[in-house]
Amino acid sequence: MERKSSSSRETPKIAVIDLWKSFAGKDVLRGVDLQVWPGESLVIVGGSGAGKSVLLKHLIGLIHPDRGHVIVDGEDLACADPERCLAIRRKFGMAFQEGALFDSMNVFDNIAFPLRRHTKLSQEAIAARVRECLSLVHLSGIEHKMPSELSGGMRRRVGFARAIALQPEILLFDEPNTGLDPITAAAIDRVIVEMREKLPVTMVTITHHMPSAFRIADRIAMLRDGKIVAAAPPEVFRQLPDPYIQSFLAGQPLEEEVA
Amino acid sequence: MKPLILLFEALGHRAIALFEEVGRFFYVLHSAFLWTFRKPFDFREWVRQMVRVGVDSLPVVGLTALFTGMVLALQTYRGFARFHAESFVASVVSLSLTRELAPVLAALMIAGRIGSAFAAELGTMRVTEQIDALYAMAVEPIQYLVVPRVGAATIMLPFLVAFADGIGVVGGYSVAVGLMGANPVVYWEKTFQYLDLNDLFSGLIKAAVFGLILAVTGCAKGFFTTGGAEGVGRSTTSAVVMASLVILLSDFFLTKILF
Numbered sequence: 001m002e003r004k005s006s007s008s009r010e011t012p013k014i015a016v017i018d019l020w021k022s023f024a025g026k027d028v029l030r031g032v033d034l035q036v037w038p039g040e041s042l043v044i045v046g047g048s049g050a051g052k053s054v055l056l057k058h059l060i061g062l063i064h065p066d067r068g069h070v071i072v073d074g075e076d077l078a079c080a081d082p083e084r085c086l087a088i089r090r091k092f093g094m095a096f097q098e099g100a101l102f103d104s105m106n107v108f109d110n111i112a113f114p115l116r117r118h119t120k121l122s123q124e125a126i127a128a129r130v131r132e133c134l135s136l137v138h139l140s141g142i143e144h145k146m147p148s149e150l151s152g153g154m155r156r157r158v159g160f161a162r163a164i165a166l167q168p169e170i171l172l173f174d175e176p177n178t179g180l181d182p183i184t185a186a187a188i189d190r191v192i193v194e195m196r197e198k199l200p201v202t203m204v205t206i207t208h209h210m211p212s213a214f215r216i217a218d219r220i221a222m223l224r225d226g227k228i229v230a231a232a233p234p235e236v237f238r239q240l241p242d243p244y245i246q247s248f249l250a251g252q253p254l255e256e257e258v259a
Numbered sequence: 260m261k262p263l264i265l266l267f268e269a270l271g272h273r274a275i276a277l278f279e280e281v282g283r284f285f286y287v288l289h290s291a292f293l294w295t296f297r298k299p300f301d302f303r304e305w306v307r308q309m310v311r312v313g314v315d316s317l318p319v320v321g322l323t324a325l326f327t328g329m330v331l332a333l334q335t336y337r338g339f340a341r342f343h344a345e346s347f348v349a350s351v352v353s354l355s356l357t358r359e360l361a362p363v364l365a366a367l368m369i370a371g372r373i374g375s376a377f378a379a380e381l382g383t384m385r386v387t388e389q390i391d392a393l394y395a396m397a398v399e400p401i402q403y404l405v406v407p408r409v410g411a412a413t414i415m416l417p418f419l420v421a422f423a424d425g426i427g428v429v430g431g432y433s434v435a436v437g438l439m440g441a442n443p444v445v446y447w448e449k450t451f452q453y454l455d456l457n458d459l460f461s462g463l464i465k466a467a468v469f470g471l472i473l474a475v476t477g478c479a480k481g482f483f484t485t486g487g488a489e490g491v492g493r494s495t496t497s498a499v500v501m502a503s504l505v506i507l508l509s510d511f512f513l514t515k516i517l518f
Contacts, residue, residue, distance in 0.1 A: 062391050083297070086397045094395035100388035114396045117299070166396075 011074070013038045013170060013202045014059060019068035021054060028054050030226035032068070036170075041196055041203040043213040045248070046223035052206040053097075055223060056174055059204060060092045061085060072170075090118065093163030093201075094172040099155035101147040101162070107134075108143035111162045118166060133161035136198065137191050153184040157191060164199065171195070173205040177212055189215045210249055214238075222248070280501075287401070287479040288471075291409050294402035304407040312373050312408075312470075313415035317422065319372060320365045324423035327360055328352060328430030336439045345441060349449035352431035357454065357462045361423040363510055366416065366469035370502040374477035377408055378498035381481025382491035390482070405482065409474040416470030417463040424462065461517040468513060469506050476502040 012035035019032040028051040036042050046052045057063040058070055061077045070077040072088055079085055101110050111130045115121055121129065134140050137157040147155055156176060163171060176192060177185035189212045196203055196216070207213055213220055214234050221231035222245055230240055238249065247254045335348045381404060384390045393400045428450060435441040480498035484490045 057391070060395055062394055082399070086399065089395065089397040092395060092397075094392070096388045096392055096395075098387065100392040102384075102389055102392075103387075114398070117396070117398055162392075162396075172395075 011038075012036055012071075013073065014204070015069075015071040016055075016058070017069045017071065019055070019058060019070065020066045021051075021058070021063065022066060027226055029058070029065075032223070032226065032228055034221060034228050034231070036202060036204055038202055039200070040218045041205070041216055042219050042221060043217035044204065044206045044221045044223055044228075045208060045210065045213050046206075047248070048208065050223045051226050052208075052223055053174060056172055056204065056206050060089060060094055060172060090166065091169045092172060093166065093168035093170070095156065095159045095163045095174065095176060097175045097178060098152070099147065099159035101155060101158055103147050105147075106143065107139075107145050107147070107150075107158050110147070110158060111165050114162065114166050129165060130161075133165050134158075136164065136195060137161045153180055153188060156180075156188060160191065160195065164195065164201075167199075168201065170202045170204070171199075173203065173207075175207055176205060177207065177209055185209065185212060186215075188212075192216050210251075283479045283483055284475060287405060287482060288409075288475045290401045291405045291475065291478070294399060295406050295410065297402065301403060301407055304403070305410060308407045308411035309415055312369070312411045313418055316369055316372060316415075316419060319368050320419045320423050321426050323364050323368050324356070324361055324427040325430040327364055328356060328427030328432075329434045331355065331360070331427075332431035332434040333438070336435055336441070345439075346445060346449055348435055348441065349431070349446045350453045352435075353428055353450045353454050354458060356427040356431070357424050357458045359462075359510075359514070361427055362420050362462045362465040362469060363506065365420050365423045366466065366473060366506050367503055369412070369416065369419070369470070370473040370477075370506060371499055373412060374473040374502045375495045375499045377474060377477030378481040378484075378495045379491055381405075381478055382484035382494040383481075385482065385484045386487050386491060400482070405478045408478055409471065412470035412474035413467050414470075416466040420462055420466035421459075424459070461514075464517060465510065465513050468509065472505050472509065473502040476505065 014034075014036040016032050016034040019029050020027070021029040032055060034044075034055075044052055044055065054063060058065055059072075061070070064078065072091065075088055077085070077088060079088070101107075102113065105113065108127075108130055111133055112126050115126045115129060119126075130143065131140065134143070137160050139154060139157050139161065142150070142154070142158075147158070150158065160173075160176075173192065177188045180188065192203070192205070193216055195201070203216075205213075205216060217234050219231060219233050220237045222229050222237075224244060230237065230242060230245060232240065237245070240246075244254060331352050332348055335351045336345060339345050339348055339351075381390070384404070390400045390404070393403060432443075432446060432450070435446055436443045477498045480494040480501070481491075484494045486493070
């Protein structure tokens, strides 16, 4: 499958149109407009509490907007029919911040879960697919471990393996390397880049960790105060004159906020 | 003026919280009902929950019923002896057990044992994003988590209560005959003399309703947990308190309707 062909640029894979959301009277998203193009790896960056997680959860319909639309392949996520909603959600694979593995199941059953649920594969085929997914995240041979026996980095990678089990068209990563040491974080980034090279997927990642954003992004979008304030390829993004973005990149407090 | 406004504010908050609570209960009840009849049917999960609610609760319910029957016989025997009506002890024991005590006490015990477990499990899954993960895998959490639990409790409670009825009567018999020196033949005869099938059935219907109440309460509390580990604790506690209260309140109305 070809990626990033310029002809597919006209129809976005996901279109977010004027998205508003407030919690307990506080506006978190204030009119987000965003397109995710087929095959690209978009990274959404922003400060803590900027609404990144909320935005990501809107993309898959975990949170419903107060106003605005999320369109996936031309279909509005706010559809009426619950079974149709499930069908749209099957296009997604989502990797959660702490892995969100089912702690009552071992690694094998965790990854096999979506396969058993949604396919009629035989036991052998499922086992083969689980092994394949695990080798893609460099974790072969841990099928019988329980999630509680794994380190934070491993749990996340098992989460990746579970997310790709059903060969989704879109992969979402929620803060994939928050709270990890730099080496493990870089290893996670490498796994994400490899997955992107090997799989025909569109990726959306949220993070506030700029080095990893530059490692995995085709395009970086900045979320600030509930709005997308900039979206550009990494090399362009780095040069943007906006003082907030420059402070963010440099890891320094904003002048006006210090004064 | 100010204190008055504060008073109304406090009352208003209480009222809103109460309505939210009731709303969540009926939301879970309603969607659990709808998802029961949609594919796929989680046979294994149903069996697992039925074993947990039913088989694993036998010792607790059996012990509760045994001692309730015993103390009932002891108390009524002492009381009835004052006006030489000892022969009616058996009837009182069997009637009050089947109609009232076995369903209510078994339900309260199961609310503590199972309702709390449901709330803790679902609450933990909520705060660790496992419920979101299910949703993201296009598995409806209500269908996968709530339906088997509510179904199992509703089906198994009547069986547990039937078991409790039997054990309770045996307990009463052993005290009356063994300890108080009642005539075994007369006691056995009196146990069934005034007992209708209706008495039995009304108790079993109550049991099913109580099972539904405690399971839905536990699941609703867990499903809407917020606030991390502390939130899970709060959900668990209030699941038991709420379920017990609602069981006792609805017991009165059920009794009024069923007889």
